[in-house]
Amino acid sequence: MAQLRHMLRDDDVNHEEQKQILELGMKFRENRFHHRPFEGPQGVAVLFDKPSTRTRSSFSIGVAELGGYPLVIDKSGSQLGRGEPISDTTEVLTRMAYAIVWRTFEQSRIEEMASVATVPVVNALTDEFHPCQVLADFLTLAQFKGGVDALEGMSIAYLGDAANNMANSYLLAGAVAGMHVAVAGPNGYLPDEAIVQDAEAIAATTGGSILVTTNPLEAVAGADCVFTDTWVSMGEESQYAVRSKPFWPYQVNEKLMGYAKPDALFQHCLPAYRGKEVTAEVINGPQSVVWDEAENRLHAQKALLTWLIGKQRGDESLLV
Numbered sequence: 001m002a003q004l005r006h007m008l009r010d011d012d013v014n015h016e017e018q019k020q021i022l023e024l025g026m027k028f029r030e031n032r033f034h035h036r037p038f039e040g041p042q043g044v045a046v047l048f049d050k051p052s053t054r055t056r057s058s059f060s061i062g063v064a065e066l067g068g069y070p071l072v073i074d075k076s077g078s079q080l081g082r083g084e085p086i087s088d089t090t091e092v093l094t095r096m097a098y099a100i101v102w103r104t105f106e107q108s109r110i111e112e113m114a115s116v117a118t119v120p121v122v123n124a125l126t127d128e129f130h131p132c133q134v135l136a137d138f139l140t141l142a143q144f145k146g147g148v149d150a151l152e153g154m155s156i157a158y159l160g161d162a163a164n165n166m167a168n169s170y171l172l173a174g175a176v177a178g179m180h181v182a183v184a185g186p187n188g189y190l191p192d193e194a195i196v197q198d199a200e201a202i203a204a205t206t207g208g209s210i211l212v213t214t215n216p217l218e219a220v221a222g223a224d225c226v227f228t229d230t231w232v233s234m235g236e237e238s239q240y241a242v243r244s245k246p247f248w249p250y251q252v253n254e255k256l257m258g259y260a261k262p263d264a265l266f267q268h269c270l271p272a273y274r275g276k277e278v279t280a281e282v283i284n285g286p287q288s289v290v291w292d293e294a295e296n297r298l299h300a301q302k303a304l305l306t307w308l309i310g311k312q313r314g315d316e317s318l319l320v
Helices: 015-030 054-065 086-096 107-116 131-145 165-177 193-206 216-220 237-243 245-250 290-313
Strands: 043-048 069-074 099-103 121-125 155-159 180-184 209-213 225-228 265-268
Touching (some): 015 131, 099 107, 099 290, 107 121, 131 265, 155 165, 155 216, 165 209, 193 209, 265 290
Parallel strands (some): 043 099, 155 180, 180 209
16 A cells, blocks of 8 residues: 655654664665666655765665666755745655655754655754664664664663764664663763653563663663764864863773673764774774674665655565
8 A cells, every 4th residue: 555654763663664674775785786666767856955975875876776866966056055945845856756865954844844745755864863874773783683683672872972863863763673772971962851752662662671871881781782973063073172071981992892792893873083982993993893884874775765665656565
């Protein structure tokens, strides 16, 4: 049955749907041309209000490998950047493109787009969530830890700025997966209580659990994977010396990794600042899988787009 679906935040899919997308991602890892739902080529609009390397590369190449044409539009090349209403831009794109991918600022912007669109809308990063990154991260866990089924019951830890979009996405996506999710950051940089409550409600149905703490050792204890992110967001680089001060106790170094499981992995969504949120010894060391993680953006996003299009077209063959 045809059903228009979007991916705006990590809990827009349920436990079984997330598993289905990740299983599809594993198949794209094995065969990059597993499905080609945009054969034609059919156009997919990929919009960027923020700079990007991995997101731009993975969506552009991914859409092409799915048989489509990636129409990549930067803020400076879009009427959105000159103040055109989001609904007007969406009305145009939704009549031409088969899906819309947007990397933007406030979550409300992409929600407004999805309320108008008649094609799938994908959040390629907002200030609040980064669901495509976490799908890639979980695909990486599946790759190294025994498959998608092994994710259920796994323990993961995120350290650093726990009030940012990555922390929010790990909380929600980890809860959907049935994981035990711990996030640690300093006071003043902890997740919004509404996000925590949403994650806890989901975890109660999937067998997962949620821990929010200011103690980095408590978060990392027994973790199967340790995640971090830059302490300074895009546009705040000039404030690094001041802004980074509260985060030094949350640096991922070899001592901290020693509190995780002996075979724990390390992941970072990149770009990374060696010697700051993570030491060079960890990110360049044997537990680091950051390059596989970056590659998996391609496979996970192709899986997500294929799944969304399969749902919209009512084509069950695209879901496997």
